[in-house]
Amino acid sequence: MNKRSLLIRSAIASAALLAFGAGTAHADLLKDIRDAKKIRIALDTGSPPYGFVDANMKAVGSDVETAHLLAQDLGVAIEVVQTTSPNRIPFLQTGKADIVVASLSVTPEREKVVDFSVPYAQILAVVAGPKGVQINGFDDLKGKRVATTRGSNNDKVVTTGAKDAQIVRYDDDATLVTAAVSGQADIIATSPAIVSTVLAKAPQKDMVTKFTMSTVPLGIGLRKNEPELKAWLNDWITKNTANGKLPAIYKKYHGN
Template sequence: MHSKRSLLIRSLVASAALLAFGAGTAHADLLKDIREAKKIRIALDTGSPPYGFVDDAMKPVGSDVETAHLLAQDLGVAIEIVQTTSPNRIPFLQTGKADIVVASLSVTPEREKVIDFSVPYAQILAVVAGPKGASIKSFEDLKGKRVATTRGSNNDKVVTTGAKDAQIVRYDDDATLVTAAVSGQADIIATSPAIVSTVLAKSPQKDLEQKFVMQTVPLGIGLRKNEPELKAWINDWVAKNTANGKLAVIYKKYHGGQ
């Protein structure tokens, strides 16, 4: 009786150990899945010009859009664009709605806790812009002022942390922020130089200029944790297209000399 019980216990322990080993070593291989499906789902924010926007022909364009198309082409698969906004970029990854995110996603320590990033493929400045006559040189000068930004963006985080005594007004995406700035609803904005340029392009007479740089951060392609094959392929792709100048050409096309 005791021998049977001992045998059963040893069997259960061995099974548990085998399952634990399997759980610890197994991981998904999204790169393989993408190649087998012949399609990659890329989350893009088409409300964030010039990174992503819709042209007169209702076609998604922009530096991130063109970067995503190049990536899919080099991977040898079709691209499925998954429309996203700043607050949804990371949730779309975590819930499996997108395979990767190419949507002006800045690399921050907080985000690195929940998702992985490729090596940087570009950089972005976080700036404060306001009326030309306004004396705004630092966060301290925003005390008591109404500052507009895009909800869930790195700009939101940086200005909220830096300008603790400002009144922060949040818009759901960059396109709405641009509309607010053009219409006069937002005089001071915490955003990127590209968005400032977009506001001035839509309203050349607008009394707006860049006041100070809050932060300079790298942009990375976002992907889920524990995808070493996909991450390695993307890192290699970024390195090659940085070396051959293709990513720089795309960036300059939409951002000029920034």
């Protein structure tokens, strides 16, 4: 074998080793977070009582408090990344956030593109409307104007179930609440917490839950292929569910 052939074979072998190494290399986001001493958590502060701004202009809510507890137990600072329902998944995919704690329901469609922790809470998807209007199921929404939050699980469920309804979408829960309070939206597809928020702001609306569309678990969202971070999150949720901390946070803001 001449010198030129030996050099070519050596170069090919080196390239193959580099390619193999690149293919098998694994980024460890949990280690990166610990090294940076900071975790970027996407939170939706326009989705009461999961996240909202109180009278003192402080971000509060069940997800906000959960996120702060998580960062504290991980031993790092928290960097809040403001998000909305439509942006939760894209913020993960583009690396703008390390994790999402923003009433993100676990669905088969979302599991195709991101990973989820074990559930840390449950959420009901309901349809609510004026007490005097008879609505017992999706069929009763035919021809009616139904408002929901764009990109939410409520949006998906009501769009699938009420094919003959006129679906009106708002960009976040806060805007949906404003629409319901102002009379722009009489029938809403949302969560029980949002119904309570509407009633607190406008009790004269006499809005009641008509029926439950679905019950789904809420998980912490993270990018695919981060087994160390996912394992830490699952262990953290399991421990803090067993010791009562996570249920207490949920009860504090949701009342059940």
